[in-house]
Amino acid sequence: TATKDNARPPSTDDDTLVSVASERSLVDVNPPRGTRDFPPEDMRLRNWLFNNFREVSRLLSFEEVDFPVLESEALFIRKGGEEITQQAWAEIVMNELFSYCQLYNFEDKGGRRVVLRPEITPSLARLVIKQGKSVSLPLKWFTIGQCWRYERMTRGRRREHYQWNMDIIGLSKVRAEAELIHAIVLLFGRLGITSSDVGIRISSRKVLQAVLQLHSIPEHLFAEVCVIVDKMGKVSRDVIENELMTAGVSIEAIKGIIEVLSLKSLSKLEEVLGSEDEAVTDLKSLFLLAEHYGYIQWINFDASVVRGLAYYTGIVFEAFDREGKLRAICGGGRYDRLFSTFGSDDIPACGFGFGDAVIFELLKEKGLLPDLNRQVDDIVFLLDEELEGSALKIVSSLRQTGRSVDLIQDKRLKWVFKHAERINAERLILVGNSEWQRGMVRVKILATRDEFEVKMDELTAPS
Numbered sequence: 001t002a003t004k005d006n007a008r009p010p011s012t013d014d015d016t017l018v019s020v021a022s023e024r025s026l027v028d029v030n031p032p033r034g035t036r037d038f039p040p041e042d043m044r045l046r047n048w049l050f051n052n053f054r055e056v057s058r059l060l061s062f063e064e065v066d067f068p069v070l071e072s073e074a075l076f077i078r079k080g081g082e083e084i085t086q087q088a089w090a091e092i093v094m095n096e097l098f099s100y101c102q103l104y105n106f107e108d109k110g111g112r113r114v115v116l117r118p119e120i121t122p123s124l125a126r127l128v129i130k131q132g133k134s135v136s137l138p139l140k141w142f143t144i145g146q147c148w149r150y151e152r153m154t155r156g157r158r159r160e161h162y163q164w165n166m167d168i169i170g171l172s173k174v175r176a177e178a179e180l181i182h183a184i185v186l187l188f189g190r191l192g193i194t195s196s197d198v199g200i201r202i203s204s205r206k207v208l209q210a211v212l213q214l215h216s217i218p219e220h221l222f223a224e225v226c227v228i229v230d231k232m233g234k235v236s237r238d239v240i241e242n243e244l245m246t247a248g249v250s251i252e253a254i255k256g257i258i259e260v261l262s263l264k265s266l267s268k269l270e271e272v273l274g275s276e277d278e279a280v281t282d283l284k285s286l287f288l289l290a291e292h293y294g295y296i297q298w299i300n301f302d303a304s305v306v307r308g309l310a311y312y313t314g315i316v317f318e319a320f321d322r323e324g325k326l327r328a329i330c331g332g333g334r335y336d337r338l339f340s341t342f343g344s345d346d347i348p349a350c351g352f353g354f355g356d357a358v359i360f361e362l363l364k365e366k367g368l369l370p371d372l373n374r375q376v377d378d379i380v381f382l383l384d385e386e387l388e389g390s391a392l393k394i395v396s397s398l399r400q401t402g403r404s405v406d407l408i409q410d411k412r413l414k415w416v417f418k419h420a421e422r423i424n425a426e427r428l429i430l431v432g433n434s435e436w437q438r439g440m441v442r443v444k445i446l447a448t449r450d451e452f453e454v455k456m457d458e459l460t461a462p463s
């Protein structure tokens with residue numbers, strides 16, 4: 001409540017922030033549209049999730065890396081260049097435009113075309129190329145980073161999210177994909193999510209490639225067809241058929257494509273494509289590895305998984321909630337041609353991205369969000385100002401032993417007791433004259449409400 005002369009009101013006992021209405025215009029306290037603040041309670045949840053990401057990365061002996069959020073636009077929208085064959089270029093530009101149509105791009109003050117990165121894999125490929133011979137393959141790298149898109153705010157969607165990325169560079173066999181899927185399964189297990197809550201759909205871009213070849217669809221249409229069939233299950237069959245027809249695909253080929261992409265059985269796929277087809281052999285090997293890892297109950301073949309990103313060339317996978325209420329939880333796949341689009345020799349690679357949005361919707365849905373309170377070991381409260389020096393000696397020695405200490409001054413004792421409960425402090429240490437005269441301080445154990453006096457150096461002794 002504003003005071004009549006608009007001076008700041010005296011701080012109240014509980015000291016909640018008091019807004020002062022005044023002639024001064026208040027700055028817009030909201031973050032930019034489509035972005036989020038992380039106040040302590042949200043930051044505790046985010047750190048809890050990210051610590052699980054890090055622990056799983058450690059379990060798989062991945063090394064952490066990081067990149068600028070700001071990248072050159074060229075990394076995400078390639079211009080034609082002699083090193084990229086005309087056809088491949090057309091395919092890539094088509095897809096980049098499709099998959100990055102909401103790039104958060106702009107021109108900086110030096111006239112450079114830059115972007116807030118929409119995903120992390122291209123930065124990772126850039127660093128691998130930059131490091132060249134100085135790194136020995138395979139590389140197993142992970143990072144957790146913020147990614148951006150420029151969404152028209154009419155859709156009210158977020159413009160930023162954080163993504164855990166795990167990538168294996170330099171392994172061409174599907175045992176790399178099997179490792180990545182193990183990481184995802186381990187992560188879900190750590191969060192309390194089971195294979196009855198979530199499944200992982202698996203397919204291969206080579207399925208679509210085989211079908212297009214079967215129906216002699218020209219290569220230059222491959223990319224556009226990918227983006228269209230990626231909508232299967234999200235839009236009606238008519239929309240898919242009409243878009244494929246518009247793209248120049250024959251009715252007979254459309255029927256063939258939709259029939260194969262609706263397959264959910266690997267044996268049926270084998271009947272259609274034959275047992276020698278690469279998509280079939282890759283997928284059969286992967287499912288065999290999954291049996292050995294013991295996570296077969298998490299995965300199923302689903303030919304409709306195409307994944308929107310242009311540069312996938314082999315196995316693709318995505319985790320989904322079995323109730324079908326949410327968007328994909330995470331996804332990834334093999335991208336064996338990304339490096340050559342940057343002008344480097346091709347290096348086999350695969351990876352996944354795991355965002356921080358859908359997983360929290362799922363955890364909320366399943367009642368699995370942890371109750372994370374603030375944790376403090378000791379509160380030191382100064383009862384008599386003249387003892388400030390002694391209190392600081394106590395605080396300093398406690399912190400030296402690794403105990404977190406919340407030093408409280410200028411508060412009433414009633415407030416301090418409430419505060420101690422609120423932040424789950426283990427001990428409340430009162431520094432006051434009556435005890436200090438006997439070389440003691442008063443300690444209250446919040447959990448048991450025991451109260452006693454101890455000498456200062458007994459405070460840091462193991463309890």
Ligand SMILES: OCc1cccc(Br)n1
Pocket residue numbers: 117118119147148149158159160161
């Ligand atoms: O869904 C892909 C994506 C990319 C960047 C930012 C956000 Br929010 N979402």
